[in-house]
Amino acid sequence: MLGRSRNHSGVWQTTLAAGAAWAMLSMHAHAADVLPGAYTALPADKNVFQLFYTHTERNKQYVDGHSRPIAARVDSDIFQLRYHHFMEMGGYIVNPNIIIPYGQLEGKRDLSAFGKSEGLGDVVLNATIWLHNDPKARTYFGITPYLFLPTGEYDNKERLNLGENRWKFALQGGYTTAISDNILFDLTGDVTVYGKNNDFGAASAKLEQDESYQVQTYLRYKFSPSFEANIGLSHVWGGETEINGVKQRNELRTTKYLVGAAYFFRPTTQLLALFSRDTAVENGLKESGKLVVRFTQVF
Template identity: 50%
Template sequence: MSSVSNYKQKSLLGSRKGNFSVASVGLTTMLLTSGNAVAIDVDAGDYTALPAGTNLGMVYYQYATADSLYSDGDKAPINAGLDSQVGILRGVHFTEIGGYTVDPQFLLPFGKVEGKDDTSSLGDTSGIGDLILAATVWLVNEPESNTYFGITPFLYVPVGSYDRNDTLNLGENRWKHTLQAGYITGLTSNISLDLVGDVTFFGKNDELGASKATLEQDPLYQLQGFLRYNVTPQWDLRTGISHTFGGETQINDINQDNDLATTKMTIGTAWFANPGLQLIANYGSDLSVENGFKEQHRLNFRILKAF
Protein backbone atom coordinates (compact mmCIF):
# COMPACT_ATOMS: atom_id res chain seq x y z
CA MET A 1 0.00 0.00 0.00
CA SER A 2 1.08 3.50 -0.54
CA SER A 3 0.02 7.02 -1.31
CA VAL A 4 -1.13 10.31 0.09
CA SER A 5 -3.91 11.80 -2.02
CA ASN A 6 -5.42 15.24 -1.83
CA TYR A 7 -8.95 16.31 -2.64
CA LYS A 8 -10.88 19.51 -3.15
CA GLN A 9 -14.47 20.20 -2.20
CA LYS A 10 -16.71 21.45 -5.01
CA SER A 11 -19.09 23.54 -2.92
CA LEU A 12 -16.35 25.92 -1.81
CA LEU A 13 -14.91 26.13 -5.29
CA GLY A 14 -18.02 27.92 -6.44
CA SER A 15 -21.55 27.09 -7.45
CA ARG A 16 -20.70 27.07 -11.14
CA LYS A 17 -18.37 24.58 -12.77
CA GLY A 18 -14.94 26.00 -13.39
CA ASN A 19 -15.37 28.84 -10.85
CA PHE A 20 -11.93 28.39 -9.25
CA SER A 21 -9.63 30.75 -7.40
CA VAL A 22 -6.40 30.28 -5.48
CA ALA A 23 -8.12 31.45 -2.28
CA SER A 24 -10.93 28.94 -2.63
CA VAL A 25 -8.41 26.19 -3.35
CA GLY A 26 -6.75 26.95 -0.03
CA LEU A 27 -10.04 26.65 1.85
CA THR A 28 -11.16 23.50 0.14
CA THR A 29 -7.86 21.69 0.38
CA MET A 30 -8.13 21.78 4.16
CA LEU A 31 -11.14 19.47 4.04
CA LEU A 32 -9.48 16.28 2.95
CA THR A 33 -5.76 16.78 2.46
CA SER A 34 -5.06 15.68 6.00
CA GLY A 35 -3.25 12.42 5.42
CA ASN A 36 -3.96 9.58 3.04
CA ALA A 37 -7.74 9.98 2.97
CA VAL A 38 -8.22 7.28 0.39
CA ALA A 39 -8.78 3.56 0.15
CA ILE A 40 -5.76 1.30 0.56
CA ASP A 41 -3.47 0.67 -2.39
CA VAL A 42 -1.77 -2.74 -2.46
CA ASP A 43 1.11 -4.20 -4.41
CA ALA A 44 0.52 -7.21 -6.62
CA GLY A 45 1.26 -10.32 -4.61
CA ASP A 46 0.38 -8.79 -1.24
CA TYR A 47 -2.29 -11.44 -0.65
CA THR A 48 0.20 -14.30 -0.86
CA ALA A 49 0.19 -16.19 2.46
CA LEU A 50 3.63 -17.05 3.85
CA PRO A 51 4.50 -19.82 6.34
CA ALA A 52 3.75 -19.27 10.02
CA GLY A 53 6.74 -17.81 11.82
CA THR A 54 7.82 -15.62 8.89
CA ASN A 55 8.50 -11.97 9.69
CA LEU A 56 8.63 -9.14 7.15
CA GLY A 57 10.15 -5.69 7.44
CA MET A 58 9.25 -3.25 4.65
CA VAL A 59 10.08 0.31 3.71
CA TYR A 60 8.03 2.17 1.08
CA TYR A 61 8.84 5.42 -0.69
CA GLN A 62 6.59 7.38 -3.05
CA TYR A 63 7.28 10.53 -5.00
CA ALA A 64 4.23 12.01 -6.76
CA THR A 65 3.52 15.20 -8.68
CA ALA A 66 0.07 16.59 -9.44
CA ASP A 67 -0.23 19.28 -12.10
CA SER A 68 -3.96 19.92 -12.43
CA LEU A 69 -7.07 20.30 -10.30
CA TYR A 70 -10.60 19.10 -11.15
CA SER A 71 -14.14 19.79 -9.96
CA ASP A 72 -17.10 17.87 -11.42
CA GLY A 73 -14.72 16.58 -14.06
CA ASP A 74 -13.72 20.09 -15.22
CA LYS A 75 -10.10 21.21 -15.07
CA ALA A 76 -9.41 24.39 -13.12
CA PRO A 77 -8.01 27.28 -15.25
CA ILE A 78 -4.99 27.67 -12.96
CA ASN A 79 -1.49 26.23 -12.88
CA ALA A 80 -2.15 23.94 -9.92
CA GLY A 81 0.59 21.83 -8.41
CA LEU A 82 1.11 19.50 -5.47
CA ASP A 83 4.22 17.42 -4.74
CA SER A 84 4.42 14.66 -2.16
CA GLN A 85 7.20 12.51 -0.79
CA VAL A 86 5.80 9.80 1.45
CA GLY A 87 7.36 6.81 3.16
CA ILE A 88 5.86 3.94 5.14
CA LEU A 89 7.47 1.66 7.70
CA ARG A 90 5.69 -1.70 7.84
CA GLY A 91 6.16 -4.78 10.01
CA VAL A 92 4.35 -8.10 9.47
CA HIS A 93 4.34 -11.37 11.43
CA PHE A 94 2.75 -14.54 10.02
CA THR A 95 1.19 -16.95 12.50
CA GLU A 96 -1.53 -19.61 12.65
CA ILE A 97 -4.74 -19.22 14.65
CA GLY A 98 -7.41 -21.91 14.65
CA GLY A 99 -5.95 -23.49 11.54
CA TYR A 100 -5.92 -20.22 9.55
CA THR A 101 -2.88 -18.20 8.52
CA VAL A 102 -3.03 -14.68 10.03
CA ASP A 103 -0.56 -11.80 9.73
CA PRO A 104 -0.81 -9.07 12.40
CA GLN A 105 0.95 -5.93 11.17
CA PHE A 106 1.44 -2.21 11.56
CA LEU A 107 2.10 0.59 9.07
CA LEU A 108 3.44 4.04 9.96
CA PRO A 109 3.39 6.69 7.19
CA PHE A 110 5.64 9.74 7.22
CA GLY A 111 6.68 12.37 4.69
CA LYS A 112 6.14 15.80 3.21
CA VAL A 113 3.45 17.41 1.02
CA GLU A 114 3.90 20.82 -0.64
CA GLY A 115 1.76 23.09 -2.79
CA LYS A 116 3.36 24.35 -6.02
CA ASP A 117 2.87 27.05 -8.66
CA ASP A 118 -0.55 28.76 -8.40
CA THR A 119 -1.38 26.59 -5.39
CA SER A 120 1.88 27.31 -3.53
CA SER A 121 -0.22 29.26 -0.99
CA LEU A 122 -1.31 25.86 0.35
CA GLY A 123 2.08 25.78 2.03
CA ASP A 124 3.67 22.51 3.06
CA THR A 125 3.61 20.00 5.85
CA SER A 126 5.87 17.24 7.12
CA GLY A 127 5.76 14.69 9.91
CA ILE A 128 4.09 11.34 10.54
CA GLY A 129 0.71 10.10 9.41
CA ASP A 130 -1.85 8.08 11.34
CA LEU A 131 -0.75 4.66 12.60
CA ILE A 132 -2.42 1.75 10.78
CA LEU A 133 -3.06 -1.61 12.44
CA ALA A 134 -4.19 -4.60 10.37
CA ALA A 135 -4.30 -8.40 10.13
CA THR A 136 -5.17 -10.56 7.12
CA VAL A 137 -6.99 -13.86 7.66
CA TRP A 138 -6.57 -16.31 4.76
CA LEU A 139 -9.70 -18.35 4.08
CA VAL A 140 -8.08 -19.96 1.02
CA ASN A 141 -4.37 -20.83 1.15
CA GLU A 142 -3.33 -23.15 -1.69
CA PRO A 143 0.28 -22.40 -2.67
CA GLU A 144 0.45 -25.48 -4.91
CA SER A 145 -2.05 -23.83 -7.30
CA ASN A 146 -1.07 -20.22 -6.46
CA THR A 147 -4.57 -19.56 -5.13
CA TYR A 148 -5.23 -17.34 -2.12
CA PHE A 149 -8.17 -15.46 -0.65
CA GLY A 150 -7.87 -13.26 2.42
CA ILE A 151 -9.85 -10.65 4.34
CA THR A 152 -8.12 -7.75 6.09
CA PRO A 153 -9.58 -5.30 8.61
CA PHE A 154 -7.58 -2.06 9.00
CA LEU A 155 -7.79 0.42 11.87
CA TYR A 156 -6.37 3.95 11.51
CA VAL A 157 -5.33 5.43 14.85
CA PRO A 158 -5.33 9.29 14.74
CA VAL A 159 -1.85 9.94 16.13
CA GLY A 160 -0.45 11.70 13.05
CA SER A 161 0.62 15.32 12.68
CA TYR A 162 -2.46 17.57 12.55
CA ASP A 163 -3.03 21.32 12.98
CA ARG A 164 -6.54 22.61 12.27
CA ASN A 165 -5.07 25.95 11.13
CA ASP A 166 -2.95 24.31 8.43
CA THR A 167 -4.29 23.56 4.97
CA LEU A 168 -2.11 20.47 4.53
CA ASN A 169 -1.81 17.78 7.17
CA LEU A 170 -0.42 14.25 7.25
CA GLY A 171 -2.70 13.17 10.11
CA GLU A 172 -6.49 13.22 9.76
CA ASN A 173 -7.67 13.77 13.36
CA ARG A 174 -10.30 11.03 12.96
CA TRP A 175 -10.60 7.27 13.28
CA LYS A 176 -10.98 5.20 10.12
CA HIS A 177 -11.86 1.55 9.49
CA THR A 178 -11.26 -0.33 6.24
CA LEU A 179 -12.39 -3.83 5.30
CA GLN A 180 -10.49 -5.29 2.36
CA ALA A 181 -10.62 -8.61 0.52
CA GLY A 182 -7.95 -9.94 -1.84
CA TYR A 183 -7.83 -12.87 -4.25
CA ILE A 184 -4.90 -14.32 -6.20
CA THR A 185 -5.07 -17.05 -8.80
CA GLY A 186 -2.59 -18.48 -11.27
CA LEU A 187 -3.93 -18.19 -14.82
CA THR A 188 -0.96 -20.10 -16.24
CA SER A 189 2.34 -21.29 -14.83
CA ASN A 190 3.79 -17.79 -15.44
CA ILE A 191 0.80 -15.44 -15.21
CA SER A 192 -1.08 -14.47 -12.04
CA LEU A 193 -4.21 -12.38 -11.52
CA ASP A 194 -4.75 -10.29 -8.37
CA LEU A 195 -8.18 -8.83 -7.52
CA VAL A 196 -8.68 -6.60 -4.47
CA GLY A 197 -11.66 -4.61 -3.19
CA ASP A 198 -12.22 -2.54 -0.07
CA VAL A 199 -14.53 -0.12 1.69
CA THR A 200 -13.44 2.56 4.17
CA PHE A 201 -15.64 4.02 6.94
CA PHE A 202 -14.75 7.38 8.49
CA GLY A 203 -15.15 8.81 11.94
CA LYS A 204 -15.70 12.54 12.55
CA ASN A 205 -13.06 15.24 12.50
CA ASP A 206 -14.55 17.89 14.80
CA GLU A 207 -11.61 20.29 14.47
CA LEU A 208 -11.66 21.22 10.80
CA GLY A 209 -10.20 24.65 10.17
CA ALA A 210 -10.07 27.73 12.39
CA SER A 211 -13.83 27.54 13.08
CA LYS A 212 -13.56 23.94 14.33
CA ALA A 213 -16.14 22.70 11.85
CA THR A 214 -17.20 19.04 11.88
CA LEU A 215 -16.17 16.92 8.91
CA GLU A 216 -18.00 13.69 8.12
CA GLN A 217 -17.57 11.43 5.11
CA ASP A 218 -19.57 8.73 3.34
CA PRO A 219 -17.97 5.30 2.77
CA LEU A 220 -15.23 5.20 0.15
CA TYR A 221 -14.78 2.20 -2.18
CA GLN A 222 -11.85 0.95 -4.21
CA LEU A 223 -11.40 -1.85 -6.76
CA GLN A 224 -7.94 -2.96 -7.87
CA GLY A 225 -6.71 -5.51 -10.39
CA PHE A 226 -3.22 -6.67 -11.39
CA LEU A 227 -1.60 -9.01 -13.88
CA ARG A 228 1.87 -10.41 -13.17
CA TYR A 229 4.13 -12.22 -15.62
CA ASN A 230 7.02 -14.21 -14.15
CA VAL A 231 9.96 -13.84 -16.53
CA THR A 232 11.93 -16.04 -14.13
CA PRO A 233 11.00 -17.43 -10.70
CA GLN A 234 12.78 -14.41 -9.15
CA TRP A 235 11.66 -11.62 -11.50
CA ASP A 236 8.20 -10.51 -12.65
CA LEU A 237 6.64 -7.72 -14.70
CA ARG A 238 3.33 -6.30 -13.51
CA THR A 239 0.58 -3.90 -14.45
CA GLY A 240 -2.50 -2.78 -12.60
CA ILE A 241 -5.55 -0.54 -12.61
CA SER A 242 -7.53 0.95 -9.74
CA HIS A 243 -10.83 2.80 -9.43
CA THR A 244 -11.85 4.72 -6.30
CA PHE A 245 -15.40 6.05 -5.88
CA GLY A 246 -17.77 7.45 -3.26
CA GLY A 247 -16.59 9.33 -0.18
CA GLU A 248 -18.75 12.48 -0.36
CA THR A 249 -18.10 14.75 2.62
CA GLN A 250 -20.36 16.79 4.86
CA ILE A 251 -19.28 19.90 6.79
CA ASN A 252 -21.55 20.81 9.70
CA ASP A 253 -24.15 18.46 8.13
CA ILE A 254 -24.02 20.23 4.73
CA ASN A 255 -23.32 17.90 1.78
CA GLN A 256 -20.35 19.03 -0.29
CA ASP A 257 -21.39 17.20 -3.50
CA ASN A 258 -17.81 16.03 -4.05
CA ASP A 259 -17.94 12.28 -4.62
CA LEU A 260 -14.65 10.83 -5.82
CA ALA A 261 -14.27 8.94 -9.08
CA THR A 262 -10.56 8.42 -9.73
CA THR A 263 -9.05 5.85 -12.09
CA LYS A 264 -5.30 5.22 -12.11
CA MET A 265 -2.85 2.78 -13.64
CA THR A 266 0.52 1.32 -12.66
CA ILE A 267 3.29 -0.62 -14.37
CA GLY A 268 6.28 -2.06 -12.62
CA THR A 269 8.56 -4.90 -11.74
CA ALA A 270 9.55 -6.99 -8.73
CA TRP A 271 12.82 -8.86 -8.19
CA PHE A 272 14.04 -11.20 -5.48
CA ALA A 273 17.71 -10.32 -5.10
CA ASN A 274 17.91 -13.35 -2.81
CA PRO A 275 15.22 -15.54 -1.20
CA GLY A 276 14.76 -13.08 1.68
CA LEU A 277 15.09 -9.73 -0.12
CA GLN A 278 12.58 -8.35 -2.64
CA LEU A 279 12.73 -5.03 -4.49
CA ILE A 280 9.68 -3.48 -6.19
CA ALA A 281 9.51 -0.42 -8.46
CA ASN A 282 6.25 0.95 -9.93
CA TYR A 283 5.33 3.91 -12.09
CA GLY A 284 1.77 5.23 -12.06
CA SER A 285 -0.48 8.01 -13.27
CA ASP A 286 -4.10 9.09 -12.84
CA LEU A 287 -6.15 8.41 -15.96
CA SER A 288 -9.24 10.36 -14.89
CA VAL A 289 -10.28 12.43 -11.88
CA GLU A 290 -13.73 13.78 -11.05
CA ASN A 291 -12.80 15.91 -8.03
CA GLY A 292 -9.34 16.77 -6.72
CA PHE A 293 -5.75 16.95 -7.88
CA LYS A 294 -4.76 14.75 -10.81
CA GLU A 295 -1.40 13.03 -10.37
CA GLN A 296 0.71 13.23 -13.50
CA HIS A 297 3.59 11.06 -12.29
CA ARG A 298 3.91 8.66 -9.38
CA LEU A 299 7.01 6.60 -8.52
CA ASN A 300 6.78 3.90 -5.87
CA PHE A 301 9.60 1.83 -4.44
CA ARG A 302 9.47 -0.96 -1.83
CA ILE A 303 12.18 -2.93 -0.07
CA LEU A 304 11.04 -6.14 1.65
CA LYS A 305 13.24 -8.18 3.98
CA ALA A 306 12.06 -11.55 5.29
CA PHE A 307 13.55 -12.96 8.48
Protein backbone atom coordinates in the same frame (compact mmCIF):
# COMPACT_ATOMS: atom_id res chain seq x y z
CA MET B 1 4.33 -9.93 -2.13
CA LEU B 2 3.01 -8.23 0.96
CA GLY B 3 2.42 -4.76 -0.35
CA ARG B 4 -0.17 -2.21 0.65
CA SER B 5 0.30 1.44 0.85
CA ARG B 6 -2.26 3.56 2.45
CA ASN B 7 -3.78 6.51 1.62
CA HIS B 8 -7.23 8.80 2.04
CA SER B 9 -9.67 11.14 0.25
CA GLY B 10 -10.57 14.82 0.17
CA VAL B 11 -13.16 17.60 -0.15
CA TRP B 12 -13.42 20.71 -2.36
CA GLN B 13 -14.65 24.17 -1.47
CA THR B 14 -15.20 27.30 -3.58
CA THR B 15 -13.18 29.60 -1.31
CA LEU B 16 -9.40 29.52 -1.04
CA ALA B 17 -9.42 28.71 2.68
CA ALA B 18 -11.89 25.84 2.36
CA GLY B 19 -10.19 24.65 -0.81
CA ALA B 20 -6.90 24.51 1.06
CA ALA B 21 -8.50 22.44 3.80
CA TRP B 22 -9.84 20.08 1.16
CA ALA B 23 -6.36 19.60 -0.29
CA MET B 24 -5.13 18.75 3.21
CA LEU B 25 -7.12 15.51 3.08
CA SER B 26 -6.59 14.62 -0.54
CA MET B 27 -2.86 13.94 -0.15
CA HIS B 28 -3.39 10.44 1.17
CA ALA B 29 -5.32 9.20 -1.86
CA HIS B 30 -7.19 5.99 -1.07
CA ALA B 31 -7.33 4.04 2.12
CA ALA B 32 -6.43 0.53 1.04
CA ASP B 33 -4.20 0.65 -2.03
CA VAL B 34 -2.38 -2.64 -2.60
CA LEU B 35 0.76 -3.63 -4.45
CA PRO B 36 1.07 -6.70 -6.71
CA GLY B 37 1.06 -10.02 -4.88
CA ALA B 38 -0.20 -8.50 -1.63
CA TYR B 39 -2.43 -11.51 -0.91
CA THR B 40 0.26 -14.16 -1.26
CA ALA B 41 0.53 -15.86 2.16
CA LEU B 42 3.79 -16.86 3.81
CA PRO B 43 4.23 -19.79 6.23
CA ALA B 44 3.62 -19.36 9.95
CA ASP B 45 6.50 -17.99 12.09
CA LYS B 46 7.85 -15.84 9.24
CA ASN B 47 8.58 -12.17 9.89
CA VAL B 48 8.71 -9.43 7.26
CA PHE B 49 10.27 -5.97 7.41
CA GLN B 50 9.40 -3.48 4.67
CA LEU B 51 10.51 0.05 3.84
CA PHE B 52 8.45 2.10 1.36
CA TYR B 53 9.27 5.36 -0.41
CA THR B 54 6.49 7.10 -2.36
CA HIS B 55 6.90 10.24 -4.45
CA THR B 56 3.71 11.76 -5.86
CA GLU B 57 3.16 14.77 -8.12
CA ARG B 58 -0.31 16.30 -8.60
CA ASN B 59 -0.68 18.91 -11.31
CA LYS B 60 -4.42 19.51 -11.87
CA GLN B 61 -7.46 20.16 -9.69
CA TYR B 62 -10.83 18.79 -10.83
CA VAL B 63 -14.37 19.76 -9.87
CA ASP B 64 -17.31 17.79 -11.33
CA GLY B 65 -14.98 16.31 -13.93
CA HIS B 66 -13.66 19.69 -15.11
CA SER B 67 -10.13 20.96 -14.64
CA ARG B 68 -9.87 24.27 -12.79
CA PRO B 69 -8.00 27.02 -14.73
CA ILE B 70 -5.09 27.24 -12.28
CA ALA B 71 -1.52 25.98 -12.28
CA ALA B 72 -2.09 23.50 -9.46
CA ARG B 73 0.85 21.56 -8.03
CA VAL B 74 1.19 19.58 -4.79
CA ASP B 75 4.08 17.15 -4.27
CA SER B 76 4.59 14.61 -1.52
CA ASP B 77 7.41 12.37 -0.35
CA ILE B 78 6.33 9.68 2.10
CA PHE B 79 8.35 6.97 3.88
CA GLN B 80 6.66 4.00 5.54
CA LEU B 81 8.02 1.35 7.88
CA ARG B 82 6.02 -1.86 8.05
CA TYR B 83 6.47 -4.99 10.15
CA HIS B 84 4.53 -8.27 9.69
CA HIS B 85 4.44 -11.43 11.77
CA PHE B 86 2.84 -14.54 10.23
CA MET B 87 1.20 -17.01 12.58
CA GLU B 88 -1.37 -19.79 12.61
CA MET B 89 -4.67 -19.25 14.42
CA GLY B 90 -7.45 -21.84 14.32
CA GLY B 91 -5.93 -23.47 11.26
CA TYR B 92 -5.65 -20.18 9.31
CA ILE B 93 -2.58 -18.08 8.47
CA VAL B 94 -2.83 -14.56 9.93
CA ASN B 95 -0.33 -11.68 9.69
CA PRO B 96 -0.87 -8.86 12.19
CA ASN B 97 1.21 -5.85 11.16
CA ILE B 98 1.77 -2.14 11.71
CA ILE B 99 2.49 0.70 9.25
CA ILE B 100 4.26 3.88 10.42
CA PRO B 101 4.41 6.73 7.87
CA TYR B 102 6.54 9.87 7.87
CA GLY B 103 6.91 12.44 5.13
CA GLN B 104 6.29 15.88 3.72
CA LEU B 105 3.75 17.70 1.53
CA GLU B 106 4.36 20.91 -0.41
CA GLY B 107 2.13 23.22 -2.44
CA LYS B 108 3.68 24.79 -5.54
CA ARG B 109 2.81 27.16 -8.41
CA ASP B 110 -0.67 28.62 -7.82
CA LEU B 111 -0.97 26.48 -4.69
CA SER B 112 2.31 27.70 -3.16
CA ALA B 113 0.23 29.48 -0.47
CA PHE B 114 -0.55 26.02 0.89
CA GLY B 115 3.02 25.96 2.19
CA LYS B 116 4.85 22.86 3.35
CA SER B 117 4.17 20.27 6.04
CA GLU B 118 6.44 17.58 7.46
CA GLY B 119 5.91 14.98 10.15
CA LEU B 120 4.37 11.71 11.24
CA GLY B 121 1.33 10.38 9.39
CA ASP B 122 -1.56 8.29 10.71
CA VAL B 123 -0.40 4.89 11.96
CA VAL B 124 -2.25 1.89 10.50
CA LEU B 125 -2.95 -1.43 12.23
CA ASN B 126 -4.17 -4.36 10.15
CA ALA B 127 -4.09 -8.13 9.77
CA THR B 128 -4.97 -10.45 6.90
CA ILE B 129 -6.61 -13.81 7.56
CA TRP B 130 -6.28 -16.23 4.64
CA LEU B 131 -9.51 -18.18 4.27
CA HIS B 132 -8.08 -20.04 1.28
CA ASN B 133 -4.36 -20.80 1.17
CA ASP B 134 -3.10 -23.18 -1.54
CA PRO B 135 0.61 -22.54 -2.30
CA LYS B 136 0.79 -25.53 -4.68
CA ALA B 137 -1.91 -24.04 -6.93
CA ARG B 138 -0.71 -20.49 -6.12
CA THR B 139 -4.26 -19.52 -5.17
CA TYR B 140 -5.11 -17.42 -2.13
CA PHE B 141 -8.08 -15.53 -0.71
CA GLY B 142 -7.88 -13.29 2.35
CA ILE B 143 -9.80 -10.68 4.32
CA THR B 144 -8.06 -7.64 5.84
CA PRO B 145 -9.48 -5.15 8.37
CA TYR B 146 -7.55 -1.85 8.66
CA LEU B 147 -7.70 0.59 11.56
CA PHE B 148 -6.28 4.08 10.92
CA LEU B 149 -5.26 5.88 14.12
CA PRO B 150 -5.36 9.72 14.35
CA THR B 151 -1.68 9.92 15.28
CA GLY B 152 -0.42 12.11 12.44
CA GLU B 153 0.67 15.74 12.52
CA TYR B 154 -2.46 17.92 12.35
CA ASP B 155 -3.10 21.64 12.75
CA ASN B 156 -6.51 22.91 11.66
CA LYS B 157 -4.94 26.28 10.78
CA GLU B 158 -2.51 24.69 8.34
CA ARG B 159 -3.50 24.00 4.74
CA LEU B 160 -1.48 20.79 4.43
CA ASN B 161 -1.34 18.07 7.07
CA LEU B 162 0.09 14.56 7.25
CA GLY B 163 -2.67 13.43 9.63
CA GLU B 164 -6.44 13.50 9.17
CA ASN B 165 -7.52 14.02 12.82
CA ARG B 166 -10.10 11.23 12.57
CA TRP B 167 -10.43 7.48 12.94
CA LYS B 168 -10.99 5.33 9.85
CA PHE B 169 -11.81 1.69 9.26
CA ALA B 170 -11.43 -0.24 6.00
CA LEU B 171 -12.36 -3.82 5.14
CA GLN B 172 -10.71 -5.43 2.14
CA GLY B 173 -10.91 -8.78 0.39
CA GLY B 174 -8.15 -10.03 -1.90
CA TYR B 175 -7.81 -12.93 -4.34
CA THR B 176 -4.67 -14.19 -6.12
CA THR B 177 -4.39 -17.10 -8.54
CA ALA B 178 -2.11 -18.50 -11.23
CA ILE B 179 -3.61 -18.37 -14.74
CA SER B 180 -0.65 -20.22 -16.23
CA ASP B 181 2.91 -21.12 -15.27
CA ASN B 182 4.04 -17.53 -15.85
CA ILE B 183 0.91 -15.38 -15.41
CA LEU B 184 -0.77 -14.51 -12.12
CA PHE B 185 -3.91 -12.49 -11.45
CA ASP B 186 -4.70 -10.30 -8.42
CA LEU B 187 -8.11 -8.82 -7.57
CA THR B 188 -9.00 -6.78 -4.47
CA GLY B 189 -11.99 -4.77 -3.34
CA ASP B 190 -12.55 -2.66 -0.23
CA VAL B 191 -14.85 -0.27 1.60
CA THR B 192 -13.68 2.53 3.91
CA VAL B 193 -15.76 4.02 6.73
CA TYR B 194 -14.74 7.46 8.04
CA GLY B 195 -14.98 8.91 11.50
CA LYS B 196 -15.68 12.59 12.17
CA ASN B 197 -13.14 15.38 12.23
CA ASN B 198 -14.57 17.96 14.65
CA ASP B 199 -11.69 20.41 14.11
CA PHE B 200 -11.71 20.80 10.33
CA GLY B 201 -10.25 23.98 8.86
CA ALA B 202 -9.63 27.34 10.51
CA ALA B 203 -13.27 27.54 11.66
CA SER B 204 -13.05 24.16 13.46
CA ALA B 205 -15.98 22.81 11.42
CA LYS B 206 -17.31 19.26 11.62
CA LEU B 207 -16.23 17.12 8.67
CA GLU B 208 -18.12 13.90 7.87
CA GLN B 209 -17.68 11.59 4.91
CA ASP B 210 -19.69 8.83 3.24
CA GLU B 211 -18.17 5.42 2.65
CA SER B 212 -15.78 5.08 -0.28
CA TYR B 213 -15.08 1.98 -2.36
CA GLN B 214 -12.17 0.73 -4.42
CA VAL B 215 -11.48 -2.13 -6.84
CA GLN B 216 -7.92 -2.96 -7.91
CA THR B 217 -6.52 -5.60 -10.23
CA TYR B 218 -3.11 -6.71 -11.52
CA LEU B 219 -1.72 -9.09 -14.11
CA ARG B 220 1.78 -10.30 -13.26
CA TYR B 221 4.16 -12.03 -15.67
CA LYS B 222 7.04 -14.04 -14.22
CA PHE B 223 10.07 -13.99 -16.49
CA SER B 224 11.88 -16.16 -13.94
CA PRO B 225 11.30 -17.33 -10.36
CA SER B 226 13.00 -14.14 -9.14
CA PHE B 227 11.75 -11.47 -11.60
CA GLU B 228 8.26 -10.38 -12.57
CA ALA B 229 6.59 -7.43 -14.32
CA ASN B 230 3.03 -6.25 -13.75
CA ILE B 231 0.27 -3.99 -15.03
CA GLY B 232 -2.82 -2.92 -13.12
CA LEU B 233 -5.95 -0.78 -12.87
CA SER B 234 -7.65 0.91 -9.92
CA HIS B 235 -11.03 2.61 -9.59
CA VAL B 236 -12.34 4.54 -6.56
CA TRP B 237 -15.86 5.90 -6.03
CA GLY B 238 -18.05 7.31 -3.26
CA GLY B 239 -16.79 9.32 -0.32
CA GLU B 240 -18.89 12.49 -0.58
CA THR B 241 -18.22 14.84 2.34
CA GLU B 242 -20.33 17.08 4.57
CA ILE B 243 -19.10 20.19 6.37
CA ASN B 244 -21.30 21.24 9.29
CA GLY B 245 -24.09 19.13 7.79
CA VAL B 246 -23.86 20.66 4.28
CA LYS B 247 -23.21 18.13 1.51
CA GLN B 248 -20.30 19.18 -0.70
CA ARG B 249 -21.32 17.30 -3.89
CA ASN B 250 -17.75 16.07 -4.30
CA GLU B 251 -18.13 12.32 -4.72
CA LEU B 252 -14.94 10.56 -5.77
CA ARG B 253 -14.64 8.83 -9.12
CA THR B 254 -10.98 8.22 -9.93
CA THR B 255 -9.38 5.72 -12.31
CA LYS B 256 -5.66 5.06 -12.69
CA TYR B 257 -3.27 2.64 -14.37
CA LEU B 258 -0.20 1.04 -12.75
CA VAL B 259 2.91 -0.60 -14.17
CA GLY B 260 5.95 -2.01 -12.40
CA ALA B 261 8.36 -4.84 -11.65
CA ALA B 262 9.75 -6.79 -8.71
CA TYR B 263 13.03 -8.66 -8.30
CA PHE B 264 14.26 -11.10 -5.61
CA PHE B 265 17.99 -10.55 -5.14
CA ARG B 266 17.90 -13.65 -2.97
CA PRO B 267 14.97 -15.81 -1.77
CA THR B 268 14.30 -13.52 1.22
CA THR B 269 15.12 -10.06 -0.20
CA GLN B 270 12.98 -8.24 -2.77
CA LEU B 271 12.95 -4.82 -4.42
CA LEU B 272 9.73 -3.59 -6.06
CA ALA B 273 9.04 -0.45 -8.10
CA LEU B 274 5.60 0.68 -9.27
CA PHE B 275 4.56 3.73 -11.31
CA SER B 276 0.96 4.91 -11.54
CA ARG B 277 -0.97 7.79 -13.09
CA ASP B 278 -4.58 8.95 -12.86
CA THR B 279 -6.47 8.73 -16.15
CA ALA B 280 -9.81 10.16 -14.98
CA VAL B 281 -10.68 12.31 -11.94
CA GLU B 282 -14.14 13.60 -11.03
CA ASN B 283 -13.19 15.63 -7.93
CA GLY B 284 -9.80 16.27 -6.39
CA LEU B 285 -6.18 16.62 -7.37
CA LYS B 286 -5.04 14.52 -10.32
CA GLU B 287 -1.90 12.45 -9.81
CA SER B 288 0.29 13.09 -12.86
CA GLY B 289 2.81 10.60 -11.57
CA LYS B 290 3.34 8.40 -8.52
CA LEU B 291 6.38 6.22 -7.89
CA VAL B 292 6.48 3.60 -5.13
CA VAL B 293 9.72 1.83 -4.28
CA ARG B 294 9.60 -0.95 -1.68
CA PHE B 295 12.33 -2.98 0.00
CA THR B 296 11.25 -6.28 1.61
CA GLN B 297 13.25 -8.55 3.91
CA VAL B 298 11.82 -11.87 5.12
CA PHE B 299 13.36 -13.55 8.17
